[in-house]
Amino acid sequence: MSVTVRVPAKVNVQLAVGAARPDGFHDLANVFLAVGLYDEVTVEAADSLSLTCTGPGGVAVPEVPLDRTNLAARAAIALAARHGLGDPKVRIHIAKDIPVAGGMAGGSADAAGALVACDALWGTHASREELLDICAELGSDVPFSLVGGAALGTGRGEQLEPLDVGGRFWWVFAVADGGLSTPAVYREFDRLSPEAPEPVASPALLEALRTGDVAALAATVTNDLQPAALSLFPSLKDTLDAGTAAGAAAALVSGSGPTTAFLAADEAAARRVADALAASGTCRAVRVAASPAPGATLL
Numbered sequence: 001m002s003v004t005v006r007v008p009a010k011v012n013v014q015l016a017v018g019a020a021r022p023d024g025f026h027d028l029a030n031v032f033l034a035v036g037l038y039d040e041v042t043v044e045a046a047d048s049l050s051l052t053c054t055g056p057g058g059v060a061v062p063e064v065p066l067d068r069t070n071l072a073a074r075a076a077i078a079l080a081a082r083h084g085l086g087d088p089k090v091r092i093h094i095a096k097d098i099p100v101a102g103g104m105a106g107g108s109a110d111a112a113g114a115l116v117a118c119d120a121l122w123g124t125h126a127s128r129e130e131l132l133d134i135c136a137e138l139g140s141d142v143p144f145s146l147v148g149g150a151a152l153g154t155g156r157g158e159q160l161e162p163l164d165v166g167g168r169f170w171w172v173f174a175v176a177d178g179g180l181s182t183p184a185v186y187r188e189f190d191r192l193s194p195e196a197p198e199p200v201a202s203p204a205l206l207e208a209l210r211t212g213d214v215a216a217l218a219a220t221v222t223n224d225l226q227p228a229a230l231s232l233f234p235s236l237k238d239t240l241d242a243g244t245a246a247g248a249a250a251a252l253v254s255g256s257g258p259t260t261a262f263l264a265a266d267e268a269a270a271r272r273v274a275d276a277l278a279a280s281g282t283c284r285a286v287r288v289a290a291s292p293a294p295g296a297t298l299l
């Protein structure tokens, strides 16, 4: 028997970042929105833990580790340990469609997917709270990958409050040539903003989400990590400019980057922006997706 779980990517429509905490993390006001780009995690019983990963068209994805450091493997190990199952005897396959190291929480999605899939395979019946606890141990973005939709993340982003979304938002994502390390971007943030104020969610942005108002959301999206990502990856400015010139309602770096995100008025506008970005030569690939999207879902 095998179990497959589908998990979404995310974009941060507001990422307000405070000063570094003593534990090295940063307090956030992190408004997550799940978008309709998905990885699928399939698990089946085996003699020992093993992992495979393929991208679109079944090609290998060399950036993704296939050992026990992979977040999906770590999720299986954590669930098995909590339930006294020892080393997990499971074969995990990740069908990856979320850009890797792109600031879209692809690894986090795989962790949430593997957790839900193993829980179903093993019949461990973990409660929602237990699943969220394990997610938070695995990474700051992982709890949101489990719940999907839209949520305000506080603390280091792991404490979630679900948010209402009153409509559909269309996005274009420009995948950069190369990746950015999340810790490196946070370190650059510290260098550029040593006196960062306490992060606060924007009431106008939450209202724009609640009413499904694209123009209002476009006017209120912000990412405090954007200057740091641009400092480490200056050519992202060309991508942002190309999307803006093509008529995007808003252009921003997605999370810690280097994927850039463009909010469009509707699906037709998103397709036009995507075509212009693809022709601009400022990015490696372009994806169109709608939000919100559901969290980890058993198929």
Ligand SMILES: C[C@](O)(CO)[C@H](O)COP(=O)(O)OP(=O)(O)OC[C@H]1O[C@@H](n2ccc(N)nc2=O)[C@H](O)[C@@H]1O
Binding pocket: 012, 015, 024, 025, 026, 027, 028, 030, 103, 105, 108, 138, 139, 140, 141, 142, 155, 156, 157, 182, 183, 186, 255, 256
């Ligand atoms: C940039 C975002 O993707 C926005 O959602 C997240 O804040 C990053 O979440 P993530 O990749 O799940 O991050 P984690 O795996 O928890 O942490 C990786 C590293 O990012 C930095 N980090 C992460 C989250 C946070 N609130 N403050 C941080 O400073 C720390 O250096 C940490 O060692």
Ligand SMILES: Nc1ncnc2c1ncn2[C@@H]1O[C@H](COP(=O)(O)OP(=O)(O)OP(=O)(O)O)[C@@H](O)[C@H]1O
Binding pocket: 063, 064, 065, 069, 070, 071, 072, 094, 099, 100, 101, 102, 103, 104, 105, 106, 107, 108, 110, 111, 141, 182, 255, 256, 257
């Ligand atoms: N299942 C996984 N999928 C992708 N990368 C993984 C996975 N497990 C571990 N990694 C490692 O994590 C790094 C970051 O990958 P990921 O795609 O999660 O980045 P990201 O989208 O920038 O994450 P975030 O938005 O949460 O900061 C990769 O370079 C890879 O070495």
